[in-house]
Amino acid sequence: MFRVICHLDMDAFYASIEQRENPALRGKPVIVGAPPTQRGVVCAASYEARTFGVRSAMPSATAGRLCPKGVFVRPHMDRYKEESRGIMRILAETGAVVEPVSIDEACLDFSSACQATDADASLRLAVPIARQLKHRIADERRLTATIGIAANKLLAKIASDHQKPDGLTLITEAEKVAFLRPLPVRTLYGVGKVTEQVLHGAELRTIGDLQDHGGDLRALVGSFGPRLKQFALGEDDRPLELGEEIKSISGEETFLQDTEDRRVLRACLKEQAADIATKLKRHRLGANTVQVKVRYGDFTTLSRQITVEDPITEAADIYRLGCWLLGREHLVSRPLRLLGLGVSNLYEPTLRQLPLF
């Protein structure tokens, strides 16, 4: 069966909802988040505000400087969640298999409804369906969405980022390699700041550079190498994640050479923490236990964990506790072959203690 995957991304979701609710905000640079006079960050910005360089997660004070005419609106999370539920309902009614990726993103599998003689003909069958879906969201919710269509999750997501807002992009199997060529390596799933730096260090800047790279990428990025090469060629066989209950989330990295270099280990933990935090957010979970795992050259493997009072959701906290565990137990007393970080004891926090700092 040919795979047909759509990635749907709502355009400036929070800001668009605010503009829909309050006509006076339409056409204005709307910044959802803390007011610029207070400590706090931008949650979302309308496209009008983005032209001034305002981005989400930016300190509100900076946003206020970049966009002095910006209209700051306090977030109404309840409203956004309600809206998200409404949109997810519409998606479910299409008959597709739906993976909710975040509050304003979802991945849809239309494979069973779109089968033709070859892969690209199958993908083309999804175009009118996607267009109809956009119309329905516009009619019923008065919001715009951008949809990417491709044969896998990786490409569908890249397609949905390609033309925003209100876009619809199809990446066919025939065109995918050429489509990816000019894009920066960072575009690929799994390439964060650290991996990007490593790749840049080897003069690999675009996905095309990766496609043309003759050597073994494992020399640069370890066990991620073969998968990175597949991603660069637009191949991805990850299935949709369909919300079965998650017990734990973890990642581990086997180093090319055993290492006790603190910088390498910290960078590794930081990346793992970021990945874990992203997954926690996607599933709206908090973790009460953090664990680290180390394996030495002789394959002795140890793991240590700590359980905390307030559920953890942020990468910085996962990283901090990971470092703390390694330090407390003097685990890096000799070079490591493998380093792993994970969280467990997960549940959906209904209540969250807000931090002072």
Add this chain to the structure above:
Amino acid sequence: MKFSIAKDQFASGLQSVQNIVSSRTTLPILSNVLLRAEGDRLDLTVTDLDVTIQCDVSATVSRPGTVTLPVKKLFSIVRELGSPELEVEVDDRSVCSLRAGPSFFKINGLPAEEYPPVPEFEEQRIVAMPQEVLGSMLRKTSFAVSTDETRYVLNGLFFSLKEHKITLVATDGRRLALTDEEAEIDGESQREFIVPTKAVVELQRLLHDKGQVEVRATENQVAFMLLGEDGHRAQLISKLVEGTYPNYQQVIPKESKERITLIREELLLALRRAEIMTSDKANSVKLSFSRNQLSITANSPDVGEARENLAVNYKGGDFGVAFNPTFLLDALKALAEEEVFFELTDELSPGVLKINGPFLYVIMPMRMN
């Protein structure tokens, strides 16, 4: 070494120092108290290498000398003795003979030379104040110190001695208690440091309602010298927590929308009742304000709910905010004032509990997801 001493004196001295002995120490001598008999007094010292406590009590010394003895055993013996006076004699092999009326004990000690040296403290004193004042300041803040061992710098009480003021701050990242007092601190001895929790707990135990306390500090140690009215001294020396304390001033709200006067005892009791209906996963109470009324509710899906209304002087609009009841109760219990003032803005902004005096307590709300 030979001396005689009143049972009560000896017991109170041992009581002051014995707490910091750790039961799982690797160095056996750290289970001992160092005794030094000299002149008309007996000095007692105990250390766990981080915190050291020394005190002196009256004794009649017939042969001066030093020894170390297991402090828990010694304290148990002295406490259980039937007669008011006891005699202590130690031979060259550090074996102690203790006689009190019909009772006789032989205790094996270790020579004083093997005891870790007590830190020398040459530093000038920074500030002197009545013990009662420092005790009250500790009571108003120490409950907010973090017990999260992964946040090392918060595992202590922050002391700021500057600008003619002594300020104490404690926080665990979710609430923050602050109090200050005017004090004479000259320009050169202005200091800021973090005193570890264990030392704070012991200091609170040592402080009395009468007498003075002097504070001295070096780069990595602090000493509190307690001068009793009877002329006896006790001293606590502690290592300081290394690291930079968070910038606490920036989390203290400069203004708030509402200031509500509440009767401390009334609020405390109502919160205690509501707290019963909280659970691990629903550990919050909601305070809902409406005209002249505060409604306190707790709600745990698996347990049930509690609701209670208090009459308050409130004229603003209706709003509600949720807090961890333990955080509120900690502060209300530590205070003695009849009235407290709760400054609030909305359900996401910090609340500030104040009294008619130099104290404030910032507490972050809990948010429903």
